[in-house]
Amino acid sequence: MIRPVERNEVNEAIFDIAEDKAPGTDGFSSGFYKAAWSVIGDEITEAVQEFFHSGKLLKQVNATILSLIPEVANPTTVAEFRPISYFSLNGKLHGFFVGARGLRQGDPMFSYLFALAMEQNPTDLVEICCPYSKATAYDPWFSRGCLPVRYLGLPLISSRLTADDCRPLLTKVDERLNGWGSLQLSYAARVQLLKSVISTLNIYWAMAFILPKGVLKMIEACMRKFLWEGVSSTGSANVVESDVCRPVEEGGQGIRRLEPLNRALMSKHFWDIVRCNSSSIWVNWIVRHYLRNCSIWTARHTIGSWSWRNILRL
Numbered sequence: 001m002i003r004p005v006e007r008n009e010v011n012e013a014i015f016d017i018a019e020d021k022a023p024g025t026d027g028f029s030s031g032f033y034k035a036a037w038s039v040i041g042d043e044i045t046e047a048v049q050e051f052f053h054s055g056k057l058l059k060q061v062n063a064t065i066l067s068l069i070p071e072v073a074n075p076t077t078v079a080e081f082r083p084i085s086y087f088s089l090n091g092k093l094h095g096f097f098v099g100a101r102g103l104r105q106g107d108p109m110f111s112y113l114f115a116l117a118m119e120q121n122p123t124d125l126v127e128i129c130c131p132y133s134k135a136t137a138y139d140p141w142f143s144r145g146c147l148p149v150r151y152l153g154l155p156l157i158s159s160r161l162t163a164d165d166c167r168p169l170l171t172k173v174d175e176r177l178n179g180w181g182s183l184q185l186s187y188a189a190r191v192q193l194l195k196s197v198i199s200t201l202n203i204y205w206a207m208a209f210i211l212p213k214g215v216l217k218m219i220e221a222c223m224r225k226f227l228w229e230g231v232s233s234t235g236s237a238n239v240v241e242s243d244v245c246r247p248v249e250e251g252g253q254g255i256r257r258l259e260p261l262n263r264a265l266m267s268k269h270f271w272d273i274v275r276c277n278s279s280s281i282w283v284n285w286i287v288r289h290y291l292r293n294c295s296i297w298t299a300r301h302t303i304g305s306w307s308w309r310n311i312l313r314l
Helices: 006-016 030-035 035-056 109-120 120-128 166-183 187-206 213-228 259-275 281-289 306-312
Strands: 066-069 083-087 093-095
Touching: 006 030, 006 035, 030 035, 166 187, 166 213, 187 213, 187 259, 213 259, 259 281, 259 306
Parallel strands: none
Antiparallel strands: 066 083, 083 093
């Protein structure tokens, strides 16, 4: 992935494209490029190599296309048009790009690349990526020591999880509850929504992190307010608060407390390590780096990342 692109690789990529396909936005088919390769081949090859060297595309290739869509039958002024911007993505015009779509989420190649990196020394990887200066390891839009990146909606961090990191979770819960607030829902309907929707949102995060107690209390406070108040016209339910979290079999509502649920879900990772689940890349990495000379029962609680130390304290 870091080896310079060779001229023959560019040549093979062009000539592998079908004759009737257009690799760019200029409208010329692949057949044209192949026929004129003796004339334009050197320039195209240099442009491709320059992209892999600098990471920048030619403005002519990465141009934005602006279309004006009339909003009325016979427009006479510019104000009667609605502008829509398109950009070039893999050689095709693309409209609004939804951030939540991601790029090949769940691609099996991800696990393979992770396994390759796991076998290498992280220091060596930095040296490979930054042969000139370590300063180039930091993106100009990122703060040093910070990785504001999410994968499948979860923050990629190794430090302590803060309330700010959980802001997307709190926002989703708040949006759902506020959206339901305008509906004339009965007490039973509110209970079902909390159990089937809000609990699911929390479980997705609780399976990956030990969430801060303050965040869990904020979510439970929002759930209590929605459960007991709902819409003023529906009235309050005559149910003792202590019965809400009791199992249905014992006469309760079956709404589980979030902190014990979080600890139970995280205990699954502990159990995977105990039974040595060799099919898990994460377990193999933990055994290789943290349990090389000890077992999980004798591992020190003061060594390792914040997440690992919390798992040991379960």
